[in-house]
Amino acid sequence: MNKYLSSAYQFGTLGGILSLISFGFLAWVQPDPTNLNLIFGYIITPVSIFLALKFFKDYSNNGYLSFAEGMSVGFVTYMLIAIISALGIWIILVLYPDLFEVIKASKIQVMEQSKDTIISQVGEESFQATQKSIQEMASIDIAINDGIWKIVPGLFFTIIISIIFRKNPN
Template identity: 55%
Template sequence: MNSYLDSSYKFALIGGGFCLIAFILFGSLGYDAANFSMLLGYILTPVFLFVGIRFFKKYYNEGYLSFAHGMSVGFLIYMGIALVSGLGILIYLVLNPEAFETLKALKLQVLEVNEEMIKNQVGEESFAITLKNVQQMKPLDIALNDFLWKIVPGLFFTIIISIILRKNKI
C-alpha cells in the first residue's frame, strides 16, 4: 500500500492545486469559477491519471500493471485531486465571502437570463426550486459539487487508463 501512496500523492497534489488555482484565477477575472474549475478538472484528471498510473507501473512495479494496481493508484490520484480542489475551494470561499457572493450572483444571473428556456424544459416548479436552492447556496455547496464532479470522471478515466496500461506477467 505504501508504494501506491508514494507514487500517487504528487500527482494528486499537483492536479488538485491546478484546479484550485484555476478556480481562484477565473473567479478573479469575473467568470463562473466553479464551471471553469470543473471543466479544467475534466481535462487535467485524465492527464494526471495516465501519467501517475504509468509512473507507478514503470518506477514502482517493474513494468507490470494489473487492472487492480491501476484502479488503486488511480483511485488515490482522483480522490486526492478532488480533496485538494474541494477543500481549497471551501477554504478560499469562506475566507473571501465577496468571491462567494460574486459567484452566487453569476449563477443567479444565468438563471434570470435563461428563465424562459429553463421553464420550457423543466417546468415552472423545477425552476422555482432551483432558484430557491441557488439563493440559499453556501460555500460548502460549491466545494462539495466540485469534489463530486472530480470523482465521477476520475473513476471513468481510471477504468479506461487501467485497461490501456495493463500489462500482465507472462
C-alpha cells in the same frame, strides 16, 4: 502499500494544487470561476491519473499493471485531487465572502436569463425548486460540487487508462 500509492500521492496532490491555482486565477480574471474551473478539472484529472499510473507501472511495479492496481492508484489520485480542490475552494470562499456572493449572483442571473428555456424543458416546479436551492446555496455547496465533478470523470478516466496500461507478468 506505499509502493502502490507513492505516485498517486504525488500526482493527486499536484492535480489538486493545480486545480486551486486555476480557481484562484480564474476568480481574478472573471466574476464566476466555477464553470471554467470544472473544464480545467476535465483536463487535469485524466492527465494526473495517466501520469500516476504510468509512473507506478514503470518505476514501482517493474513495467506491469493489473486492472486492480490501476483502479487503486487511480482512485487515490482522483480522490486527492477532489479533496484538495474542494477544501481549498471552500477555504477561499470562506476567506473571501465577496467572491462567494458574486458567484451566487452570477448563478441566479443565469437562472433568470434562461427561465423560459428551463421551464419549457423541466417545468415551473423544477425551476422554482432549483432557484430556491441556488438562493440558499452556501460556500460549501460550491466546493462539494467541484469535488464531485473531479470524482465522476476521475472514475471514468481511471477505468479507461487502467485498461490501456494493463500488462500482467504472464
